[in-house]
Amino acid sequence: MILEAKGISFGYKKGVNILDQVQFTVESHERVGIVAPSGFGKTTLCQILAGYIKPASGQVLLDRNDIHKTQGYCPVQMIWQHPEKAVNPRLRMKDIIGEGDEIEERIINGLGIERDWFHRFPRELSGGEMQRFCIARALGKRTKFLIADEISTMLDLITQSQIWNFLLTEVTERKIGLIVVTHSNPLMERIATRQVVLDTQLGVKHHGASLSCGQSQMT
Numbered sequence: 001m002i003l004e005a006k007g008i009s010f011g012y013k014k015g016v017n018i019l020d021q022v023q024f025t026v027e028s029h030e031r032v033g034i035v036a037p038s039g040f041g042k043t044t045l046c047q048i049l050a051g052y053i054k055p056a057s058g059q060v061l062l063d064r065n066d067i068h069k070t071q072g073y074c075p076v077q078m079i080w081q082h083p084e085k086a087v088n089p090r091l092r093m094k095d096i097i098g099e100g101d102e103i104e105e106r107i108i109n110g111l112g113i114e115r116d117w118f119h120r121f122p123r124e125l126s127g128g129e130m131q132r133f134c135i136a137r138a139l140g141k142r143t144k145f146l147i148a149d150e151i152s153t154m155l156d157l158i159t160q161s162q163i164w165n166f167l168l169t170e171v172t173e174r175k176i177g178l179i180v181v182t183h184s185n186p187l188m189e190r191i192a193t194r195q196v197v198l199d200t201q202l203g204v205k206h207h208g209a210s211l212s213c214g215q216s217q218m219t
């Protein structure tokens with residue numbers, strides 16, 4: 001499958017775009033890092049790619065189908081930096097995890113989610129425990145692309161390593177395309193097979209080669 005950001009422009013204020021003609025493609029077997037300075041619009045772009053925000057212009061295409069016109073379960077799932085912002089505080093974790101697609105037992109076990117946690121409310125879990133639920137919820141059977149936006153920033157190094165080891169195995173075995181945002185260079189180097197650099201002057205750069213706006217290139 002191919003996920004395509006096609007000429008994506010967006011701004012929160014009318015007439016002021018933070019994303020301008022962003023264009024790139026990601027294939028199922030790839031792990032692509034999105035690189036840009038803080039405040040540039042990476043999270044916003046992730047939300048657009050996962051269908052949460054509509055671009056002012058442009059499209060997000062999954063095998064040529066517009067993701068913003070797709071009904072039902074979105075095959076492009078996003079894991080957020082702050083899990084507490086991604087869960088309904090009034091639901092118990094068993095209901096939160098049931099909000100998406102069917103989640104295989106292997107995923108629950110692989111992420112180290114304990115049975116006892118299912119009966120708790122989000123406020124009764126640590127950030128790391130809650131993030132494991134959010135990762136599991138995003139790995140439903142129909143997920144084809146996963147967007148990981150600073151997902152391990154708040155975790156200790158051992159938990160980071162466990163979660164990333166699990167995620168990398170999972171996306172490789174299921175041929176899920178991965179888009180990753182992280183400010184950690186070592187993590188980016190470890191995870192991404194390719195990087196897309198968002199750049200104010202040049203639109204989008206791939207592997208250091210500058211492209212003018214509106215072009216796309218697979219590297």
Ligand SMILES: Nc1ncnc2c1ncn2[C@@H]1O[C@H](COP(=O)(O)OP(=O)(O)OP(=O)(O)O)[C@@H](O)[C@H]1O
Binds near residue numbers: 018037039040041042
């Ligand atoms: N809901 C919103 N309403 C208005 N402005 C917003 C909103 N969300 C983000 N912004 C602004 O849009 C810009 C891009 O924010 P975004 O979070 O997408 O950047 P980022 O590249 O992910 O930043 P960081 O690396 O610091 O997480 C910022 O200036 C931010 O203040």
